Amino acid sequence: MKKILISALLIAAASAAPAYAAGDAVAGKALYGTCGACHGANAEGNQAMNAPKLAGQGEWYLFRQLSNFKVGVRGTNANDTFGKTMAPMAMMLADDTAIANVAAYITSLPVSQPAATVQGDVSAGKMAYATCSACHGADGKGNQAMNAPILAGQSDFYLVTQLKNFKSGARGAHAKDSYGMQMASMAKMLADDAAINNVVAYINTLK
Ligand code: HEC
Numbered sequence: 001m002k003k004i005l006i007s008a009l010l011i012a013a014a015s016a017a018p019a020y021a022a023g024d025a026v027a028g029k030a031l032y033g034t035c036g037a038c039h040g041a042n043a044e045g046n047q048a049m050n051a052p053k054l055a056g057q058g059e060w061y062l063f064r065q066l067s068n069f070k071v072g073v074r075g076t077n078a079n080d081t082f083g084k085t086m087a088p089m090a091m092m093l094a095d096d097t098a099i100a101n102v103a104a105y106i107t108s109l110p111v112s113q114p115a116a117t118v119q120g121d122v123s124a125g126k127m128a129y130a131t132c133s134a135c136h137g138a139d140g141k142g143n144q145a146m147n148a149p150i151l152a153g154q155s156d157f158y159l160v161t162q163l164k165n166f167k168s169g170a171r172g173a174h175a176k177d178s179y180g181m182q183m184a185s186m187a188k189m190l191a192d193d194a195a196i197n198n199v200v201a202y203i204n205t206l207k
């Protein structure tokens with residue numbers, strides 16, 4: 001509890017985003033009904049809907065992204081095609097409590113390994129990942145203290161889209177998106193689409 005409180009205070013101090021506090025998974029289950037249509041019943045992700053896996057992701061991170069979508073910090077850029085489909089869904093969540101509850105439900109779901117769909121040069125990707133590991137961890141398990149989400153075991157097609165979006169400014173360019181901005185400057189280090197595929201192909205090897 002103390003740990004959660006301290007992280008909530010740190011997040012509140014670092015940005016205008018609402019402070020995260022753990023939600024109620026039972027109450028969140030009812031809210032998840034609509035989400036399953038795109039993200040899958042177990043939040044395993046669905047590439048046909050461009051919807052990423054959410055199961056296994058940090059609850060604090062799900063909370064932040066849902067808040068960002070709800071207030072327009074994410075999913076409002078004209079070139080953010082998929083983010084724009086998600087933003088109205090987050091707006092259906094009434095308040096921070098509803099967001100925390102649905103995030104808690106998602107984190108209670110079983111976690112499975114998605115099929116790899118991205119091809120790339122794993123050894124080149126491994127070298128590029130050395131920089132990423134400072135925040136996302138050598139194992140890709142994320143690091144809340146660095147505000148960096150879990151990458152290992154998440155939908156690879158989605159990781160590629162996000163790296164392209166961060167690079168182009170479709171994500172992470174909003175004036176209030178302080179964490180997205182940090183990541184955007186990192187994505188710019190990946191020279192081209194091949195470099196993006198390489199690093200994601202390496203992330204696919206982190207189980
Ligand atoms: C119409 C389809 C659709 C529905 C319904 C939907 N989503 Fe999404 N969601 C998406 C898409 C597409 C993305 C990826 C956006 C992108 O590529 O930037 C996404 C992204 C997200 C993300 C960001 C994940 C990350 O790693 O940053 C979260 C969290 C999320 N959705 C949660 C939810 C929740 C909770 C609900 C139900 C309240 C929901 N979604 C309903 C399509 C949907």
Ligand code: HEC
Pocket residue numbers: 064128129131132133134135136146147148149151154159160162163179180182183186187189190199
């Ligand atoms: C300085 C710390 C830092 C470094 C280094 C870094 N990231 Fe990030 N990354 C972040 C933060 C913070 C976020 C969360 C942004 C947000 O809240 O919207 C993020 C988000 C992401 C996302 C979006 C995940 C999702 O679920 O939406 C991807 C993909 C990603 N990073 C990949 C990488 C890769 C690949 C590298 C190395 C080339 C890298 N990151 C290097 C801090 C970092």
